[in-house]
Amino acid sequence: MGVILATSRSFSDGDLDLVGRARAAGHEVVRGPAHHGLAELAPLLAAAEGWIAGTGPVTDEHLAAAPNLRVVARYGVGTEAVDLDAALRRGIPVTNTPGANADAVADHAVGLMLAALRFIPDGDRRVRAGDWSVRRGRELGAATVGIVGFGRIGQGVARRLGGFGSRVLATDPFLPADVLVERGAEPIDLDELFRSADLITLHAPGGQTLVDAARLDSIRPGLILVNTARPDLVDEAAIADALRDGRLGAYAADTLNGDTAASASPLLADDLADRVTVTPHLGAQTTQAVDNMGSMSLDDVLAVLAGRSPAHPVSPRL
Incomplete structure (x- = not known):
């Protein structure tokens, strides 16, 4: 069973059971801290094949700690916290969820x-x-x-x-x-x-x-x-x-x-x-938006892990 790391607090927290969807596809979802602190995250990254990443940083150091990682799915639209050049060098596609919220x-x-x-x-x-x-x-x-x-x-x-x-x-x-x-x-x-x-x-x-x-x-x-x-x-x-x-x-x-x-x-x-x-960043916090972001990010991770192209690439599919 492959490991999908999820570091967004609200992933699968809406009406849809996205953890169950991942399990049905043969993968285990493991939770990690939303702040993406490397010391805490490194042991989880070591086993991860897919990463549904929240708003914390995704640096070259994070990617170096994930030798099995095949895709980073940004849970949201903005990718400014992701080192896209580092992902490209390592052959790891990055996706996001345009329009979800x-x-x-x-x-x-x-x-x-x-x-x-x-x-x-x-x-x-x-x-x-x-x-x-x-x-x-x-x-x-x-x-x-x-x-x-x-x-x-x-x-x-x-x-x-x-x-x-x-x-x-x-x-x-x-x-x-x-x-x-x-x-x-x-x-x-x-x-x-x-x-x-x-x-x-x-x-x-x-x-x-x-x-x-x-x-x-x-x-x-x-x-x-x-x-x-x-x-x-x-x-x-x-x-x-x-x-x-x-x-x-x-x-x-x-x-x-x-x-x-x-x-x-x-x-x-x-x-x-x-x-x-x-208001405290609650603009995107609706059940529908959470379900949309979760579904889009998970579907892209599952696609890459199955050898298919993701629907919402930010960096080229390598």
């Missing part, structure tokens, strides 16, 4: 929009403190919404906004204008989007700062900014300044710089609590 994150982005527009978290806090005064919000259907990054998640957001009746603008350097139009958005360049939108939602890849002090100087007063993508897309200090001086109306995000160590983030200051909503 797109609907979940699109739902969450729209939820954060509504929370910010209607002061929902602040209203809950005030009622619990005995304050039943009303803050007047705005309707999503009356807003011009700018989508930065029009991949699967951005397009899912656009579809949902169509039901509200919002005007939808979008920018994406990798897609032609006719594709944006066909999928429900008005094409626009990034700077003009920031000048034109009432609400902006970020769905771009990380590794770039799209919202800084200079760009915040160009926005419509009271703009609402939503970020379910990456924390480095925004300058958090600049956002805090813009919230305090009224240029920015609200910020709602599913991530912060440093994440669980983000207690020092300027956006968590007490005086901004009524304008900032932060």
Whole structure:
């Protein structure tokens, strides 16, 4: 019986029995730590033929500790934590799960929009403190919404906004204008989007700062900014300044710089609590998304172990 190492906390934690599916295919699933600490993981890697990897690092040192490893299946979309060059040198294909959590994150982005527009978290806090005064919000259907990054998640957001009746603008350097139009958005360049939108939602890849002090100087007063993508897309200090001086109306995000160590983030200051909503990376945490990511990653591992090509390769199949 072959060994499949799973280091994602939520693998097979949805409605589907993926551990049973692996067993039926003749493989044993062994659990490992999500942080991917090499000292703890090395004994498990030594026996692994397949690795369903969470968000922790997958380095050349990890791969060197796995002489029998034939495939790494990233449980999720991002592969920035995986040393793809090292995997390629060692002849180990890497896969991911594109689109598996797109609907979940699109739902969450729209939820954060509504929370910010209607002061929902602040209203809950005030009622619990005995304050039943009303803050007047705005309707999503009356807003011009700018989508930065029009991949699967951005397009899912656009579809949902169509039901509200919002005007939808979008920018994406990798897609032609006719594709944006066909999928429900008005094409626009990034700077003009920031000048034109009432609400902006970020769905771009990380590794770039799209919202800084200079760009915040160009926005419509009271703009609402939503970020379910990456924390480095925004300058958090600049956002805090813009919230305090009224240029920015609200910020709602599913991530912060440093994440669980983000207690020092300027956006968590007490005086901004009524304008900032932060959730703990739960955008992709639905039963359906967990089942999708688990099924896609396991199916790719089983395919490689059976001598077939995986359906979702990130690096070439060698």
